[in-house]
Amino acid sequence: MQTFDVFSFQITPADDSSREIVMALLAAAGFDSFQETDDGCEAYIPQGQMTQEEMNRLIDEFQLPDITLSYSIYTLEQRDWNEQWEQKGFEPIVIDGLCSIHKPGQQVAAQPFDIVINPRMAFGSGTHETTSQLVEKLLRQNLTGKRCLDMGCGTGILAICMAKAGAAQITAIDIDEFSVENTRENLRLNNITNVEVVHGDATAINGQYDLIVANIHRNIIIADAPTYMQHITSEGTLLVSGFYKEDMAQVVGHLEQCGLTFCGGETRNGWAVAIFCP
Numbered sequence: 001m002q003t004f005d006v007f008s009f010q011i012t013p014a015d016d017s018s019r020e021i022v023m024a025l026l027a028a029a030g031f032d033s034f035q036e037t038d039d040g041c042e043a044y045i046p047q048g049q050m051t052q053e054e055m056n057r058l059i060d061e062f063q064l065p066d067i068t069l070s071y072s073i074y075t076l077e078q079r080d081w082n083e084q085w086e087q088k089g090f091e092p093i094v095i096d097g098l099c100s101i102h103k104p105g106q107q108v109a110a111q112p113f114d115i116v117i118n119p120r121m122a123f124g125s126g127t128h129e130t131t132s133q134l135v136e137k138l139l140r141q142n143l144t145g146k147r148c149l150d151m152g153c154g155t156g157i158l159a160i161c162m163a164k165a166g167a168a169q170i171t172a173i174d175i176d177e178f179s180v181e182n183t184r185e186n187l188r189l190n191n192i193t194n195v196e197v198v199h200g201d202a203t204a205i206n207g208q209y210d211l212i213v214a215n216i217h218r219n220i221i222i223a224d225a226p227t228y229m230q231h232i233t234s235e236g237t238l239l240v241s242g243f244y245k246e247d248m249a250q251v252v253g254h255l256e257q258c259g260l261t262f263c264g265g266e267t268r269n270g271w272a273v274a275i276f277c278p
């Protein structure tokens with residue numbers, strides 16, 4: 001049984017926005033999985049892969065002027081933290097007139113789209129503004145015959161939405177092995193068979209896509225933008241999210257330098273979604 005080091009972070013302010021930023025940065029630094037706590041989050045990494053000195057240096061590099069971090073460390077076997085996570089879950093989400101998102105066995109009011117998600121230790125139950133915005137956008141589109149990419153798939157919720165919106169072929173990629181496993185599980189729960197799930201980063205993207213969705217941290221979106229440009233069709237669309245509305249200008253500027261055209265955006269509770277075309 002593999003043992004993990006658990007970095008328990010106290011985040012000030014301990015709100016959803018701060019948690020999302022910290023977890024995204026830690027994911028980029030190699031942490032496998034996360035669990036939200038009342039005062040922050042817990043981040044899991046195989047034992048010995050992150051020292052306290054390395055963590056202190058990372059926190060200095062994060063440069064988060066509006067967020068204060070402190071942490072403690074303990075160890076845990078994989079079996080134990082899986083059990084902890086599965087006992088918590090999330091409350092059903094209903095976007096009236098469009099969809100319901102819920103755990104297996106939960107009873108919800110009937111909606112045009114029904115999405116079953118067992119989030120385990122992966123990102124993306126639909127509770128966060130960026131995820132819910134993208135869920136709505138995808139389910140309101142006609143993706144019939146389209147080839148789509150969910151970059152940083154987490155639970156696979158956006159790939160599931162693509163499939164329910166009619167996409168012909170979907171690829172879901174995540175750097176986190178647990179997210180890859182969780183995406184496969186959630187695809188089975190929703191009886192979806194046209195999604196290829198890949199473990200890797202943007203270098204694992206192969207072929208051309210009519211729609212690419214990346215709900216990741218701002219810095220990762222900016223770094224991977226040239227790769228997205230190489231893999232989007234001439235009439236395709238790139239949807240990016242996972243950053244503050246204050247960061248919109250920076251994201252737009254960098255992606256336009258890569259040859260993409262900003263085609264619009266929107267914000268919800270301080271979080272942004274931006275749309276680009278080749």
